Amino acid sequence: MNKQRIAVLGAGPMGLAVAYQLARDGYHPTVFEADDRIGGMTAAFDFSGLSIERYYHFHCISDHAFLMMLDELALADKxxxxxxxxxxxxxxxxxxxxxxxxxxxxxxxxxxxxxxxxxxxxxxxxxxxxxxxxxxxxxxxxxxxxxxxxxxxxxxxxxxxxxxxxxxxxxxxxxxxxxxxxxxxxxxxxxxxxxxxEGGSETLLQAMRADIEAHGGEIRLKSAISKVVIEEGQVRGVEVAGHIEMFDKVISTIPLPYVPRLMPDLPADILDSFRLINxxxxxxxxxxxxxxxxxxxxxxxxxxxxxxxxxxxxxxxxxxxxxxxxxxxxxxxxxxxxxxxxxxxxxxxxxxxxxxxxxxxxxxxxxxxxxxxxxxxxICDPGYLDKLPPVALPVKGLWVADTSYYYPEDRGISESIGFGRKMAKDAMV
CATH class of the missing domain: 3.90.660.10 (Polyamine Oxidase; Chain A, domain 2)
Known part of the structure; x- marks a missing residue:
């Protein structure tokens, strides 16, 4: 097991995919999620006895990253x-x-x-x-x-x-x-x-969670991050529930509009780029x-x-x-x-x-x-990707992305899984 401590912000499909890949590669990710459940927009709720997503999802035959993960988790028959x-x-x-x-x-x-x-x-x-x-x-x-x-x-x-x-x-x-x-x-x-x-997105989400935990990862629900601690140009950790936990690296998958509030010590031009996103x-x-x-x-x-x-x-x-x-x-x-x-x-x-x-x-x-x-x-205007900061920010140990970053593809579970796994690989090079 690699001893680096890695925080993953957000337990939507992208954040879970990051943690899944890290855990399978021998790292020890800790996922922080503000909600009381995993999934983000894919999360399910109890609709008077029916467990179903709060927002609809479907899958296309071109959803390769999603289908690959089903194979890895022995869910293809579902x-x-x-x-x-x-x-x-x-x-x-x-x-x-x-x-x-x-x-x-x-x-x-x-x-x-x-x-x-x-x-x-x-x-x-x-x-x-x-x-x-x-x-x-x-x-x-x-x-x-x-x-x-x-x-x-x-x-x-x-x-x-x-x-x-x-x-x-x-x-x-x-x-x-x-x-x-x-x-x-x-x-x-x-x-x-x-x-x-079968069972909706919850089937995949719970299988990902179990796999992350089986490989040494940790998922903390109702654990909203109040700040990413940055000192002398590098990540030191995260502030949660009033105290600071030390981490070597932080990979954020939360919506980009939240980033300026949680990472106020980023360079001013990068903060401005995030604030301009609609x-x-x-x-x-x-x-x-x-x-x-x-x-x-x-x-x-x-x-x-x-x-x-x-x-x-x-x-x-x-x-x-x-x-x-x-x-x-x-x-x-x-x-x-x-x-x-x-x-x-x-x-x-x-x-x-x-x-x-x-x-x-x-x-x-x-x-x-x-x-x-x-x-x-x-809201992706012309030349959208050119206006985003790089995923690997000019702060040692910090990576930031959300569904914006696989433009021009529309947001989707498969795209989030594919991007999240690649981000995990790139962050550990």
């Missing part, structure tokens, strides 16, 4: 692949979506607009080099490809109801990666295949129903009475005893809507679901819950 469907709620009508036939039959678009939209989506799945898109603004890029008509019907509300004031300054590379990931989840032009893990917040309502809402996993929405870009009917992917729907409300954390009460969002969701499926009655709503996450996703 993974199941399902043919899923998409729908589009537009002009008060539920329409099929997500394949060429659905696009051709879609009511509300001209044939030319459909062709341009389909061509753009197809070419995005074939592109591998994102660098030419890195400094390109996304909404203008999409409009040039699909035209004003298709942008207005199929894209504008997605941008407006997720990014609000940031809509006109997003990276085209970042948006392209999202189109490509879903496009490549298909095993034919007409069929989409997504995956779920994030989307989310209020996610999860609903337990007696009957299905639709037959779709994804449902995009374009409705003037709904301030959401879509919803996920999770039980159409993972079989459950009740029907489960996630309805995420994304917005900048400083937006006034984020300060509204949970009841406001719960009431909205009831009305939205009853509009989409008029057969739903009040009695069909078994339960609704709301969760909030202030730093759910970085």
């Amino acid at each position: 993974m199941h692949w399902v043919e899923t469907k998409m729908g589009y709620w537009y002009q008060g009508r539920l329409q099929p979506w997500g394949n060429p036939v659905a696009l051709l039959k879609f009511k509300g678009l001209s044939l030319a607009a459909k062709f341009r939209y389909g061509l753009h989506a197809f070419l995005c799945t074939k592109r591998n080099d994102w660098k030419p898109l890195d400094h390109v603004e996304a909404s203008g890029w999409i409009k040039r490809w699909v035209g004003a008509e298709a942008y207005e019907v199929l894209w504008r509300r997605l941008f407006d109801y997720k990014f609000y004031d940031y809509t006109d300054n997003l990276s085209a590379a970042w948006i392209w990666s999202r189109i490509r990931r879903i496009g490549r989840s298909r095993y034919s032009l007409f069929r989409e295949k997504l995956g779920y893990l 994030n989307i917040a989310v209020v996610c309502v999860i609903v337990k129903l007696r009957k299905a809402l639709t037959g779709n996993f994804w449902l995009n929405t374009n409705d003037p009475e709904m301030d959401i870009p879509g919803l996920v009917e999770y039980s159409n992917l993972r079989p459950l005893d009740q029907h489960i729907v996630y309805v995420p409300f994304y917005m900048p954390g400083e937006h006034p809507k984020f300060a509204e009460s949970d009841q406001v969002f719960l009431d909205k969701v009831r009305s939205y679901l009853k509009k989409i499926n008029p057969e739903l009655s009040d009695e069909d709503f078994i339960e609704l819950r709301s969760s909030r996450y202030r730093y759910a996703q970085p």
